[in-house]
Amino acid sequence: xxxxxxxxxxxxxxxxxxxxxxxxxxxxxxxxxxxxxxxxxxxxxxxxxxxxxxxxxxxxxxxxxxxxxxxxxxxxxxxxxxxxxxxxxxxxxxxxxxxxxxxxxxxxxxxxxxxxxxxxxxxxxxxxxxxxxxxxxxx
Amino acid sequence: xxxxxxxxxxxxxxxxxxxxxxxxxxxxxxxxxxxxxxxxxxxxxxxxxxxxxxxxxxxxxxxxxxxxxxxxxxxxxxxxxxxxxxxxxxxxxxxxxxxxxxxxxxxxxxxxxxxxxxxxxxxxxxxxxxxxxxxxxxx
DNA sequence: CTTGATCCTCTAGTGACTAGAGAGATTACG
DNA sequence: CGTAATCTCTCTAGTCACTAGAGGATCAAG
Numbered sequence: 001x002x003x004x005x006x007x008x009x010x011x012x013x014x015x016x017x018x019x020x021x022x023x024x025x026x027x028x029x030x031x032x033x034x035x036x037x038x039x040x041x042x043x044x045x046x047x048x049x050x051x052x053x054x055x056x057x058x059x060x061x062x063x064x065x066x067x068x069x070x071x072x073x074x075x076x077x078x079x080x081x082x083x084x085x086x087x088x089x090x091x092x093x094x095x096x097x098x099x100x101x102x103x104x105x106x107x108x109x110x111x112x113x114x115x116x117x118x119x120x121x122x123x124x125x126x127x128x129x130x131x132x133x134x135x136x137x138x139x
Numbered sequence: 140x141x142x143x144x145x146x147x148x149x150x151x152x153x154x155x156x157x158x159x160x161x162x163x164x165x166x167x168x169x170x171x172x173x174x175x176x177x178x179x180x181x182x183x184x185x186x187x188x189x190x191x192x193x194x195x196x197x198x199x200x201x202x203x204x205x206x207x208x209x210x211x212x213x214x215x216x217x218x219x220x221x222x223x224x225x226x227x228x229x230x231x232x233x234x235x236x237x238x239x240x241x242x243x244x245x246x247x248x249x250x251x252x253x254x255x256x257x258x259x260x261x262x263x264x265x266x267x268x269x270x271x272x273x274x275x276x277x278x
Numbered sequence: 279c280t281t282g283a284t285c286c287t288c289t290a291g292t293g294a295c296t297a298g299a300g301a302g303a304t305t306a307c308g
Numbered sequence: 309c310g311t312a313a314t315c316t317c318t319c320t321a322g323t324c325a326c327t328a329g330a331g332g333a334t335c336a337a338g
Contacts, residue, residue: 004304006315017296018318025294034302038316058238059198062294083250090246097239099197100232107229111222143335155285155326164325175283175334201325203308285334292327303316308309 002032002040012049019049027052027069053104055125059096141171151188156236166191166201166208198235203228263269 003114009016023039028049031039047071057066072084148155164177167188170178186210194204209263210225 004315015296020318021295031250034303037318038303052189054238056276056294057198058235059196060316084248086246090243090250093239093243093246093294097236100236100239103197104229104232104236107225107232111225111229136239143284154327157325159287160326173285174332175285176287177334195325279338281330283335283336283337288330290327290329293325295323297320299318299320299337301317303314305312305314307312 002042005039005041008041008045008049011046012053014049014053022049022052025062065073144180147180147184147188150185151192153188153192161188161191164201166205167274171194 003011005016005019008014009019019028023030028045031041031045033039051069052065055068056062060068068089142150144155144158147153148158157263158167162169170180170184172178190208191204193203194207199207207228
């Protein structure tokens, strides 16, 4: 039922020291320990940790992830902030999807054009450079 | 025609020391200088820098960006590697889009549900946690 | 030709890990 | 039960991609 930090690392595909680091900065809660002070975890820790990993891979900062986890941790809190946080994240997510789609199209074109031996007119830079300043105001 | 590093920073929306840093690590080419050793840039620098900024925002590592810029810099190189690089990036981009879409749906649901005063069943974690290990093998 | 903004280099600090040392805990086998 | 192999513990230091600051030079406007 309860497993070690190494097992958790394997299950969530995150390195052991990273887990300890996440505990230190408060992303993962402090967990219970054995007599000899070794950490033991249950299944929820796997989901939470896997979530953090994915969110990081998607480029969210730890602070943003913290707020997302807060929504999860306290589902009964009044909507005001939660709604605001969710909306801000949504906006960011939409922008990222749009940018990635633009890049996707360009890469696709490059691969297509590749059939004839040369990359040819490569417009990767223009694709991403020309997205007229989409400043995200939340941090 | 030629402008300063501060002007470049404004146009590409990147901080001045970051530009110098990019030059140092070879993402931005060394540029010409004034008598007094101050850097001067032309328009292409703006596009390149804006591209780097966007790519970084999308979570690409500097090394990945370097390879993308290489495609741009040498459009006549034989297809073999270029094609491979483009394909690897495309795969990654597709995965990111998929993950972001999943997160998007969840956030949307949360905001919808918010109308009635509570967040209720929040499944943000499950959304991103359950994406069965999508190891990217390129670095 | 001065003055204030901008630029130079260099060193050091930040966030988010990642690696390593040295010591203690746990588990698996005989 | 003993002991060897394999974790795990804490702590310090290193990495990557910036970011900030000191101390001084240069530039452009008046």
